[in-house]
Amino acid sequence: xxxxxxxxxxxxxxxxxxxxxxxxxxxxxxxxxxxxxxxxxxxxxxxxxxxxxxxxxxxxxxxxxxxxxxxxxxxxxxxxxxxxxxxxxxxxxxxxxxxxxxxxxxxxxxxxxxxxxxxxxxxxxxxxxxxxxxxxxxxxxxxxxxxxxxxxxxxxxxxxxxxxxxxxxxxxxxxxxxxxxxxxxxxxxxxxxxxxxxxxxxxxxxxxxxxxxxxxxxxxxxxxxxxxxxxxxxxxxxxxxxxxxxxxxxxxxxxxxxxxxxxxxxxxxxxxxxxxxxxxxxxxxxxxxxxxxxxxxxxxxxxxxxxxxxxxxxxxxxxxxxxxxxxxxxxxxxxxxxxxxxxxxxxxxxxxxxxxxxxxxxxxxxxxxxxxxxxxxxxxxxxxxxxxxxxxxxxxxxxxxxxxxxxxxxxxxxxxxxxxxxxxxxxxxxxxxxxxxxxxxxxxxxxxxxxxxxxxxxxxxxxxxxxxxxxxxxxxxxxxxxxxxxxxxxxxxxxxxxxxxxxxxxxxxxxxxxxxxxxxxxxxxxxxxxxxxxxxxxxxxxxxxxxxxxxxxxxxxxxxxxxxxxxxxxxxxxxxxxxxxxxxxxxxxxxxxxxxxxxxxxxxxxxxxxxxxxxx
Amino acid sequence: xxxxxxxxxxxxxxxxxxxxxxxxxxxxxxxxxxxxxxxxxxxxxxxxxxxxxxxxxxxxxxxxxxxxxxxxxxxxxxxxxxxxxxxxxxxxxxxxxxxxxxxxxxxxxxxxxxxxxxxxxxxxxxxxxxx
Numbered sequence: 102x103x104x105x106x107x108x109x110x111x112x113x114x115x116x117x118x119x120x121x122x123x124x125x126x127x128x129x130x131x132x133x134x135x136x137x138x139x140x141x142x143x144x145x146x147x148x149x150x151x152x153x154x155x156x157x158x159x160x161x162x163x164x165x166x167x168x169x170x171x172x173x174x175x176x177x178x179x180x181x182x183x184x185x186x187x188x189x190x191x192x193x194x195x196x197x198x199x200x201x202x203x204x205x206x207x208x209x210x211x212x213x214x215x216x217x218x219x220x221x222x223x224x225x226x227x228x229x230x231x232x233x234x235x236x237x238x239x240x241x242x243x244x245x246x247x248x249x250x251x252x253x254x255x256x257x258x259x260x261x262x263x264x265x266x267x268x269x270x271x272x273x274x275x276x277x278x279x280x281x282x283x284x285x286x287x288x289x290x291x292x293x294x295x296x297x298x299x300x301x302x303x304x305x306x307x308x309x310x311x312x313x314x315x316x317x318x319x320x321x322x323x324x325x326x327x328x329x330x331x332x333x334x335x336x337x338x339x340x341x342x343x344x345x346x347x348x349x350x351x352x353x354x355x356x357x358x359x360x361x362x363x364x365x366x367x368x369x370x371x372x373x374x375x376x377x378x379x380x381x382x383x384x385x386x387x388x389x390x391x392x393x394x395x396x397x398x399x400x401x402x403x404x405x406x407x408x409x410x411x412x413x414x415x416x417x418x419x420x421x422x423x424x425x426x427x428x429x430x431x432x433x434x435x436x437x438x439x440x441x442x443x444x445x446x447x448x449x450x451x452x453x454x455x456x457x458x459x460x461x462x463x464x465x466x467x468x469x470x471x472x473x474x475x476x477x478x479x480x481x482x483x484x485x486x487x488x489x490x491x492x493x494x495x496x497x498x499x500x501x502x503x504x505x506x507x508x509x510x511x512x513x514x515x516x517x518x519x520x521x522x523x524x525x526x527x528x529x530x531x532x533x534x535x536x537x538x539x540x541x542x543x544x545x546x547x548x549x550x551x552x553x554x555x556x557x558x559x560x561x562x563x564x565x566x567x568x569x570x571x572x573x574x575x576x577x578x579x580x581x582x583x584x585x586x587x588x589x590x591x592x593x594x595x596x597x598x599x600x601x602x603x604x605x606x607x608x609x610x611x612x613x614x615x616x617x618x619x620x621x622x623x624x625x626x627x628x629x630x631x632x633x634x635x636x637x638x639x640x641x642x643x644x645x646x647x648x649x650x651x652x653x654x655x656x657x658x659x660x661x662x663x664x665x666x667x668x669x670x671x672x673x674x675x676x677x678x679x680x681x682x683x684x685x686x687x688x689x690x691x692x693x694x695x696x697x698x699x700x701x702x703x704x705x706x707x708x709x710x711x712x713x714x715x716x717x
Numbered sequence: 718x719x720x721x722x723x724x725x726x727x728x729x730x731x732x733x734x735x736x737x738x739x740x741x742x743x744x745x746x747x748x749x750x751x752x753x754x755x756x757x758x759x760x761x762x763x764x765x766x767x768x769x770x771x772x773x774x775x776x777x778x779x780x781x782x783x784x785x786x787x788x789x790x791x792x793x794x795x796x797x798x799x800x801x802x803x804x805x806x807x808x809x810x811x812x813x814x815x816x817x818x819x820x821x822x823x824x825x826x827x828x829x830x831x832x833x834x835x836x837x838x839x840x841x842x843x844x845x846x847x848x
Contacts, residue, residue: 363812365826366824372823393803397805397807410774418848421848597795599757612729620790629792653734659731696725696801698801
C-alpha cells in the first residue's frame with residue numbers, strides 16, 4: 102500500500118483511527134482431480150498492516166479463508182432455448198458469486214459515505230478504533246472480469262474495447278462509477294418485465310456481462326483501481342502463451358530444444374536438459390524458469406533477427422522490473438521504456454508469420470501497460486501475486502477427500518472450522534505459556550555438500566543456526582558440528598560454509614594429473630612464492646620457470662564444494678544460499694566447475710549499479 | 718561486467734597448510750582451528766570480458782582467458798568470491814547448422830564453448846547485478 106493511498110483513505114476517517122487495508126484474494130479451484138469436476142470459489146483475506154515478507158510466506162498463515170462460494174452447474178434447471186441452455190448456467194453462477202460476495206463484503210460497505218468503525222484489540226492489548234477499507238483484490242484475469250461484471254476480452258483498467266487493445270493511445274480509465282452508470286443505463290433500456298436473459302443480451306452490447314447487482318456496490322472504493330496486476334497469470338503465463346510460442350515457431354521446435362539442452366546445468370534452477378517440446382503442460386514455476394534461459398538460447402539463431410531479440414529482451418526486462426520489491430520514479434520510467442520497446446517490436450511476429458492473426462489485440466499484452474499505474478497506487482506487486490493464492494488452494498482441496506462426497510459443502514466448512522479452531526488454540530497456548538510449548542530441540546543436521554536443493558539449504562541454514570538468525574548473522578565463525586560457517590560480520594554480510602572435514606588431501610602433482618588441461622603449478626608459485634595476486638598469466642609462467650613449489654604446499658586439504666551466502670543487493674531481497682560445486686574428478690562425469698564472480702579491485706567494486714539503492 | 722569484478726570457474730578449494738604443522742607432521746587441519754578464513758583459497762579458471770555487450774540483447778559477454786592453448790588459471794582467497802553467476806554459451810551459426818551439436822549436453826556445456834553471455838535473467842539478484 103502506497104503512502105498516497107493511505108493518506109487518501111485516512112482523510113475520510115476520524116483522527117486516531119487505525120486503518121485496516123483489507124486485501125482479498127479470490128480464485129476458482131477444482132476440488133476433484135481427474136473425475137467429478139467439482140469446483141468452488143475460494144475467497145481469502147489478509148490485511149496490509151502485515152508486512153509483505155510475512156504475508157508472502159505461506160507458513161506464517163497471514164491469509165485466512167474467508168468464504169467458499171459454490172459453483173453449481175444448474176444441471177436440473179430447465180431452459181427454454183438451446184442458447185439459454187448453453188449460456189445461462191454461467192450467467193447464474195456469476196450472479197450467485199456476486200450474491201454471496203455481497204454478504205461477505207457487508208462489513209466493508211460504507212455508512213453515510215465513511216467506513217464503519219469498530220473496536221479491535223492490538224497485540225499489546227490496547228483497544229483501538231479501527232476502520233476496514235478494501236485496498237487490494239488479488240485475482241487472475243477471468244476472476245477480474247467476473248468481479249467487475251465485465252465481458253471477457255475488455256480491459257478492466259481502461260475503456261479500451263476489443264478493437265482498441267493493440268492501440269498505443271491511452272484510453273480513459275475505467276472506474277466503478279462507469280460500470281454502475283452503464284448498468285443503470287441498461288436497466289433503463291429494458292422493460293421491467295424483461296427476464297435475466299434479455300437483460301444480459303442488452304448488457305453485453307455495452308461491454309458488461311449482465312450481473313444486475315454487483316457485490317462491491319456501496320463499499321466506497323474504486324474497485325477497478327484496487328484490482329491487482331497479477332504477475333503469475335499476466336506475466337509468466339502471458340509470456341508462455343504468447344511470446345514463447347511465437348519464439349518457438351520462429352526458431353523451430355527442434356532448434357529451440359537443442360539450444361535449451363546446451364545451456365549449462367545450474368543447481369537450484371529448472372534446467373531443460375531434454376528440451377521443451379516433449380512437455381505438454383508446464384507449471385507457473387516452469388514458465389518463470391523458461392524466462393531465465395530463452396534469450397541467450399535464441400541469440401545466435403539465424404531466424405532470431407534483431408527485432409525478435411529486442412522484443413524478447415524488452416519483455417524480459419519489463420517482467421523482471423515489475424517484480425522489483427520496491428519502486429521509484431526511476432524504475433517506473435525504465436518500466437515504461439521497456440514496455441514501449443516491446444510494443445514497437447512485437448509486430449515482428451506478425452511479419453514473420455508466427456502470429457497467425459494480423460493484429461495484436463490480446464488482453465494480457467494490452468494489460469501490461471497498466472502495471473505502472475497499479476504500482477503507483479498499490480505499491481510493489483511482488484506481494485500481490487496469485488502465486489500465494491494458488492498455493493493456498495490446498496487448504497480447500499485437502500478438506501474435500503475427508504468428506505463422504507454427499508452434501509460436501511457443509512462438511513468442508515465444518516472441517517475447516519475445526520482445523521482453524523485447533524490452530525488458533527495452539528497459537529494461543531504458545532502465546533500464553535511459552536514454556537509449555539515444545540522445547541527447542543537442537544537440530545543437528547548433516548549438510549550434505551552434494552545437496553541439490555538450494556531451497557532446502559536456506560531452510561537448513563536457518564534451522565541449524567541455533568534457531569536465531571540474528572545471532573547467526575553476527576557470528577564471525579560458527580560451527581554446527583558438521584559444517585563451519587565463516588565470514589558474515591567481518592565480510593560485509595558474506596558468509597561461506599564448508600564441511601569441517603576436507604574432501605581429500607591431494608598433492609599439487611595429483612591435482613595437475615587430475616586437470617591435465619590446465620596449468621596447475623604456476624599459480625601456486627606465483628601466489629605463494631611471489632605473493633602476487635591478479636591474473637598476469639604470462640609473468641606467472643615466467644616465475645614458474647625460476648622457482649620451486651614451496652615445501653609446505655606438498656599436500657593440500659581440498660574441498661569440492663562450499664556454500665556461499667552473498668548479501669542481498671538491498672534490504673528488500675532475501676539473500677540466497679547457493680552451493681558452489683567445484684569437483685575436478687567426479688566419477689564418470691565431466692568436471693564440475695561452477696562460475697562465480699570474483700572481486701579484483703576493491704576501489705572499483707561495490708555494486709554501485711544496482712537499481713534500487715544507487716539509482717542514478 | 719561490473720567494474721572491479723571478474724568471472725571465473727572454481728576448480729577446487731584448498732587451505733594452505735601452516736609451515737609449523739607440516740614440520741610437526743599434522744596432516745588434517747580443520748577450518749575453524751588451524752585454517753582460518755584467511756588461509757582458504759580457490760583455484761580458478763579465468764574469463765575475460767568481451768566488449769561491447771551484444772547489441773540488441775544487451776547481454777554482457779565473456780570469453781575464456783587463454784594462455785597459449787590453455788585456459789588461464791589462478792588462485793584467489795576464498796573471500797574474494799562474492800556471488801555465483803550463470804553463463805550461457807554463445808551459440809554460433811555453426812552450432813545451429815551442425816545437427817550433431819546436441820550431444821554437448823548441459824554438463825559439458827561450459828567446457829565445449831569458449832564465449833558466453835552473462836545471463837542476467839538467472840534470478841532477481843542476478844538481474845540487479847548484471848542487467
